[in-house]
Amino acid sequence: xxxxxxxxxxxxxxxxxxxxxxxxxxxxxxxxxxxxxxxxxxxxxxxxxxxxxxxxxxxxxxxxxxxxxxxxxxxxxxxxxxxxxxxxxxxxxxxxxxxxxxxxxxxxxxxxxxxxxxxxxxxxxxxxxxxxxxxxxxxxxxxxxxxxxxxxxxxxxxxxxxxxxxxxxxxxxxxxxxxxxxxxxxxxxxxxxxxxxxxxxxxxxxxxxxxxxxxxxxxxxxxxxxxxxxxxxxxxxxxxxxxxxxxxxxxxxxxxxxxxxxxxxxxxxxxxxxxxxxxxxxxxxxxxxxxxxxxxxxxxxxxxxxxxxxxxxxxxxxxxxxxxxxxxx
Amino acid sequence: xxxxxxxxxxxxxxxxxxxxxxxxxxxxxxxxxxxxxxxxxxxxxxxxxxxxxxxxxxxxxxxxxxxxxxxxxxxxxxxxxxxxxxxxxxxxxxxxxxxxxxxxxxxxxxxxxxxxxxxxxxxxxxxxxxxxxxxxxxxxxxxxxxxxxxxxxxxxxxxxxxxxxxxxxxxxxxxxxxxxxxxxxxxxxxxxxxxxxxxxxxxxxxxxxxxxxxxxxxxxxxxxxxxxxxxxxxxxxxxxxxxxxxxxxxxxxxxxxxxxxxxxxxxx
Numbered sequence: 001x002x003x004x005x006x007x008x009x010x011x012x013x014x015x016x017x018x019x020x021x022x023x024x025x026x027x028x029x030x031x032x033x034x035x036x037x038x039x040x041x042x043x044x045x046x047x048x049x050x051x052x053x054x055x056x057x058x059x060x061x062x063x064x065x066x067x068x069x070x071x072x073x074x075x076x077x078x079x080x081x082x083x084x085x086x087x088x089x090x091x092x093x094x095x096x097x098x099x100x101x102x103x104x105x106x107x108x109x110x111x112x113x114x115x116x117x118x119x120x121x122x123x124x125x126x127x128x129x130x131x132x133x134x135x136x137x138x139x140x141x142x143x144x145x146x147x148x149x150x151x152x153x154x155x156x157x158x159x160x161x162x163x164x165x166x167x168x169x170x171x172x173x174x175x176x177x178x179x180x181x182x183x184x185x186x187x188x189x190x191x192x193x194x195x196x197x198x199x200x201x202x203x204x205x206x207x208x209x210x211x212x213x214x215x216x217x218x219x220x221x222x223x224x225x226x227x228x229x230x231x232x233x234x235x236x237x238x239x240x241x242x243x244x245x246x247x248x249x250x251x252x253x254x255x256x257x258x259x260x261x262x263x264x265x266x267x268x269x270x271x272x273x274x275x276x277x278x279x280x281x282x283x284x285x286x287x288x289x290x291x292x293x294x295x296x297x298x299x300x301x302x303x304x305x306x307x308x309x310x311x312x313x314x315x316x317x318x319x320x321x322x323x324x325x326x327x328x329x
Numbered sequence: 330x331x332x333x334x335x336x337x338x339x340x341x342x343x344x345x346x347x348x349x350x351x352x353x354x355x356x357x358x359x360x361x362x363x364x365x366x367x368x369x370x371x372x373x374x375x376x377x378x379x380x381x382x383x384x385x386x387x388x389x390x391x392x393x394x395x396x397x398x399x400x401x402x403x404x405x406x407x408x409x410x411x412x413x414x415x416x417x418x419x420x421x422x423x424x425x426x427x428x429x430x431x432x433x434x435x436x437x438x439x440x441x442x443x444x445x446x447x448x449x450x451x452x453x454x455x456x457x458x459x460x461x462x463x464x465x466x467x468x469x470x471x472x473x474x475x476x477x478x479x480x481x482x483x484x485x486x487x488x489x490x491x492x493x494x495x496x497x498x499x500x501x502x503x504x505x506x507x508x509x510x511x512x513x514x515x516x517x518x519x520x521x522x523x524x525x526x527x528x529x530x531x532x533x534x535x536x537x538x539x540x541x542x543x544x545x546x547x548x549x550x551x552x553x554x555x556x557x558x559x560x561x562x563x564x565x566x567x568x569x570x571x572x573x574x575x576x577x578x579x580x581x582x583x584x585x586x587x588x589x590x591x592x593x594x595x596x597x
Contacts, residue, residue, distance in 0.1 A: 026460065050456065050491075058449045058483035065453020068431070068439065070384075071460065073453075087443060088480070092450055095440035096431050 003169040007162040007216070008105040010141035012037025014148035015074065016044055022152045024072045028063055030056045035164075036076035036105045056081050057088045060100070064092035067099040072152060079104030079120025079161055086126050093157050094130050101151050105162040107137070108267030109300055109308040110217040112165070116300035120161070125272020127159045128245050134179065135245040137161040139219035140169045143242055146177035154179075161216060161244075163267075165305050168220040170240065179243050182251040185219060186226045186238040210263050210323035211237040211255035215244060215274050217267040218294075218314055225319035236323050241274055249281035256282065256289040263292045263322045265314055270295030292322045336406070337367050341568045341595045343402040343415055349588040351419035354427070357578040358472060359399040361503035361536070361563040366391075366403045368542040369468060369499075373550075378408040381435035385465055388438045388454050392447020392471035393501060394428035395580065400437075401425050409436040445478025447471055448498060452488050455496040455556075466550070470499045474506030477515045482527070488556040489528030496556040497549045498529075501536060503565035505576040524558040536561030568595050 015038060019025060031054045033039040042049035052059035056077050063073035075082070082089070082104045093100045107120050127135050136151065136158065138144040144162070151158045170185045209229075214222040219240050226236040237259065239251055255262060262282065264275040275293030282291055296312050309315040340363050348354035366389075370376070375387040391400050398418060405412045410424070417423035424434040428442025439450045451469035458465050475481065488496055500520075508514050517523075524531040530552045534545040542561070549557040565579070566572025569591040583591055 048460075052483075052487055053490075055480075055483035055487070057446075057480040058452070058487055061446050061449025061480065061484065062453035062456065062487065065439070065450035065455075066457045067453070068450070069388075069454050069457030069461075071457050088446060088449075091440055091443040092446050096450075 004166040005141040006164055006166050007138050007141065007144040008037045008164060010144035011103065011148055011160070011162055012040050014145045015041040018149060018152055019045055019048070022072055024070060025152060026050060026066060026071050026073050028052060028059050028073055028075045030054055030059045030077045030081070032077055035078070036103065038074070038076045057085045060085050060088045060102070061092045063100045064096055064098040068096060072099060072101065074101040074103055076103040076105065078106040078118060079123040080106070080118060083120060083123035083126045090130060094132060097132070098157060099155055101158050101160065103160045103162065106164045107161045107216060109296060109312055109314070110163050110165040110267050110305050112305040112308065113302050115302035119300035121269050121296055121300055122272070124161065124244055124268050124274070125276070128272060128277070132156065133245065134158045134243065135161065136179070136242055137216040137244055138242050139185070139214075139216060139240045140167050140171055142169065142171045142173070142175055143177055147242060150177060150179055163217045165217060167217060170219050170223055177242065180246055180248055181243065182213070182239045182241045182248040184237060185240045186223045186236075206235065206258065208237045208259040209234045209327070210261050211239055211259040212263045212265060212319060212323065213239050213241055213252075213274060213278050214265050215241045218265040221309065221314060221316045222265055222319050224316040225323065228316065229320055229323060234324055244274060244277065247277045247281060249285065252278055252281040253285045253287065256285070256287040259289065261290045261292060261323070263294065263319065265294040265319050267314055268295055270297055292325070294318060294322055337364055338595055340367055340399070340402045340406060342592050343405070343412070344398045345569070345583060345588055345591045345595070347398050347401070347415045347418045348582050349585070350416050351582065353419060353582050354398055355395040355580045356569070356572055356583065357505065357565040357575065358393060358396040358501065358503060360567045360569065360572065361565045362393070362396045362470060362501040363399040363402070364537045364539065365470065365499055365501060365542060365561055366399050368539055369546065370403050370407055372543060373546045374468065375465065378436070381409065385463065387466045387468065388451075389468045389470065390439045390441065390447045390451050391429060392441050392469050393444065393475055394441030396501070397429045400429060404436045410434070444472070444475040445480040448481050448484035448488070451496055451498070452484050452491070452493060455488070455493040456491055458495050459491070459493070465495070467496045468499060469496070470501060472506070473500055473502040473504065473517060473520070474511050474514065476500065476517055476520070485524065485527045485529065492554050493556045494553050497546070497559065498556065499559045499561060501563050502560055503563045505565040505574070505579060507576065507579050509576055521560055524560075528555060530555045530557040531560065533560045533562065536563035537567055570594055
């Protein structure tokens with residue numbers, strides 16, 4: 001329950017907490033249970049943990065078979081290694097409409113020192129092209145716990161993308177995760193009536209220099225950027241996109257209505273992920289709003305996570321600059 | 330035995346006719362596997378065509394999904410759907426897709442066609458049976474060329490690890506694949522030694538001899554603690570002289586004259 005926690009840790013705790021509520025839940029690993037944080041579940045429920053060794057394709061195919069016989073299999077590995085088995089996911093999981101939960105940890109540059117071969121940087125682009133696959137990337141531990149509970153209750157395939165690094169808390173205790181709905185994490189909500197039904201949306205009223213769409217590891221950076229810009233006289237909103245697919249296009253439409261520009265920032269390749277989703281929504285809605293997309297343009301490298309976010313343009317300072325570029329007097 | 334022969338003759342004719350009507354498809358591998366599928370459904374698989382979602386049923390996964398005309402012919406024979414529907418193979422909107430899809434046709438257990446994936450799904454189903462203490466069995470039918478896919482051997486390792494004695498793999502060893510003979514494209518021998526080394530109960534049989542098929546399947550059911558591999562020697566295009574042993578007929582539809590000749594030969 002500590003404020004700063006990696007979403008993979010919150011996921012591991014949630015599995016243990018929810019094991020009783022979901023008797024059909026089984027957890028599958030490919031020799032990474034200590035990294036994906038499923039090891040605690042394996043310890044508590046050895047009879048419901050299936051270790052497949054270093055063989056992800058077979059793990060995913062077997063998960064499909066388990067699901068077709070009524071089990072709720074959670075398949076955990078690094079995001080990069082799951083996305084590498086895209087064709088198995090496409091046929092065994094998607095074409096069978098199998099109720100498989102794919103959990104890719106170690107998302108993006110955020111893994112740090114292990115470097116490029118371990119970084120999931122194209123997984124969202126690949127998974128977003130699979131119709132019917134729900135993609136979730138929670139921004140903090142509170143959201144992760146709720147996303148895991150939703151995922152296990154949902155009848156259908158899900159891809160859950162999680163971080164290795166600790167993330168600051170961006171949601172208040174009263175936050176309620178709603179699939180398919182992007183939520184505003186900055187500025188803080190003001191109590192209004194009537195209840196806006198979950199589109200807690202784009203409060204408060206007024207004009208924003210920019211609305212930043214962020215997801216997972218970049219949400220905290222975006223909030224820090226918005227906070228730093230406030231004393232400089234720039235109002236910036238931060239929208240957290242936990243559900244990357246299906247994408248909340250309405251949130252883009254609303255943001256375009258009261259923001260001079262949109263900024264996207266993601267720990268993922270700049271192609272095919274959050275930035276693309278925002279641009280697609282803006283284009284489809286016929287919005288003339290400019291969109292600045294911040295994302296990774298390379299295959300990754302070793303370094304400390306803050307250094308990598310700085311070097312690849314995902315840090316607080318880069319987000320600030322993207323919000324006010326060409327505006328400073 | 331006589332009746333079976335008559336039955337597989339009509340199944341072979343249906344395979345030829347439906348591929349001819351579709352104008353495309355895979356006759357070679359459908360004709361090599363048909364005796365195995367016919368025998369399984371007639372005398373070994375626990376199934377109920379009236380209840381294709383019966384939880385206690387045995388599951389068959391046709392991992393060599395391109396041979397689905399053979400499976401469709403057998404399913405129609407058992408009443409899963411009207412035989413008239415066979416003529417819709419590969420047509421827009423038909424439940425009889427070019428490769429089988431579970432959610433489009435009752436009786437299909439898994440979408441296949443991307444070779445090498447069926448055994449993994451079978452491992453998952455067999456694990457589910459073990460976890461739930463159910464006694465249904467899983468049969469996976471694959472081609473020999475398909476064994477070139479690495480995922481098959483990942484699955485073979487895991488089936489032995491999990492002691493899946495409720496899982497039987499039947500390999501349709503017709504010796505041919507699209508680019509040529511299996512032994513030239515990428516040799517698999519010694520295949521029986523490979524499965525034995527992976528911890529499987531392994532036996533060979535003649536995949537067109539109904540008595541041999543019956544005894545191999547019966548023997549496999551008796552094995553405990555290990556999955557079973559049945560290596561069935563078959564002939565690609567079996568029953569049609571000009572298709573037999575020919576890789577050219579792996580994925581080609583016969584023209585009207587060839588169709589007539591093939592059906593005539595089969596009914597002889």
